[in-house]
Amino acid sequence: MEPIKIMWRQVANMARDAIAMLPQIGVAIVILILTWALAAGGRALVQRGLSRTRLRQSLQDLFILLTSIAIWVFGIMIAAVIVFPGLTPASILAGLGIGSVAIGFAFKDVFENFLAGIIILFRREMRMSDYIECEGIEGKVAHIAIRESHIRQTDGQLVIVPNAMLFKNPVYVRTDQKHRRVSIICGVAYDVDVDEARRVITAAVKDCQTVEQSDHPIQVFAQEFADSSVNFEVTWWTKSAPVDLRRSKDEVISAVKQALDDAGLEIPFPYRTLTFKEPLPLQRAVKDEENG
Template sequence: MEPVNLLIDQLHGIARGAITLVPSLTVAIIVIFLAWLVNKLAAAALARTLRRTRLRKSLQELFTLLTSIAIWVIGIMIAAVILFPGLTPASILAGLGIGSVAIGFAFKDVFENFLAGIIILFRREMRIGDHVECEGVEGVVARIAIRESHIRQTDGQLVIVPNSILFKNPVTVRTDQEHRRVTVICGVAYDVDVDEARTVITDAVRGCDTVISDSKPIQIFAQEFASSSINFEVTWWTGSKPVEVRASRDQVVAAVKRALDDAGIEIPFPYRTLTFKEPLPLQRAPENKEQPADDD
């Protein structure tokens, strides 16, 4: 019977300990409830305050998240000290420090993306709606979150890029400026007057409505002696969005081709001239004459 009595005594001890913890547990639950209530009120007040600022939505969400984490950490620490009087804020912080190191090693990539996302959110150069290109991914920035950014490609596909990639690699923001310079190569035949061809090309480019010619220069430079033509570098400015660049290039190429045709200036096909050191004898091929058939 001794083992049974020992078990009963242990159960009685556990019950008495639980009863003694009821007041502390009740206060701890009240503290957790108050932390939840304070978190809700702080989030609402912070949202109203941030709404008056010009901060991007993702950055507002970051501030709300950090405030919520701080309130919950303080509330849980107070509840733990009340429930377990032997704990102190210093011991809790020491335990959090050791645990954070272990968690940091286990979730290195997650924290790297998190910190990179915070830095990217404070950047002013890359905004939602910008057309960017990074590591072969090109499209419109649809969302900038804490750990990843959403880029919508021109074909409609959504690419979720970890923020660490955008932070550690060069990012080309194609719509950072309102206008972008476009260049095409146009070749004319060698027997064409270069100045005349330049004038015809310039007038054709200036006549396109997608070309910005009042504040940006149109530049036409003879570039090189190619194998079958003299190539001109045709440069102009247009809108910075990719669709605007494609539309302007289409219009300029069509206008230059039409103007050169109207002026009688040839855009030559590639051709090759063969030169032989010695004269080549020409030999006429024998003619095969059909013999008339004998009449039997």
């Protein structure tokens, strides 16, 4: 019976201590409610202030989130000190410092993506609605969050990419500038005059509406002697979005093909010359001679 009495005494002491702490717990709950209200008001105030600036929306969202986190940390610290009077802000910070080491090891990837997200949000080179390519993933930046970024591919699929991947690997920003250079290869027959072919191709490209000509010249260079043709590298500039590139290629290729046809300049098919070590017997010819 003695162990039962000891256990009952301990339970009674715990209940008595809990009842004695009810006022502190009530005050702590009130503090948390006030913290929630203050965090909501702080977010609204920061959002209203930042909306008048020229900061990007992603940076505004970051500052709003950091404001909310700071208010909640401060409110939770006050509530903890009220419930446990022996705690002090210094001891809480010391505990957080020791605990953060263990938490850092346990959630290494999470914190890595978090810090990478903050750095990415401060970048000016990669913005919302930009078309990027990283590690084989290419598409439009639909959303940049703290831990991940959403990439909408041109086929409509959404790819959620960890921010650490975008931070540690090369990122190609396709739409960093308004225009991009495009190149195609166009071949003409060997009996065609090279200068005339260059003139016809250049004139055809200049007549295309999707070709940017104000700041960037059209370039047509004879590139190589191919198996069946003299190949030209045709280079021009157009808008940088993927659909604009495809549309411009379609227009230029159609225009060059039509211009070469109208000028009577051949775009040759591949030719193959077959040689044999031994002469081939012409069976049909022999039969024709026998019948004759």
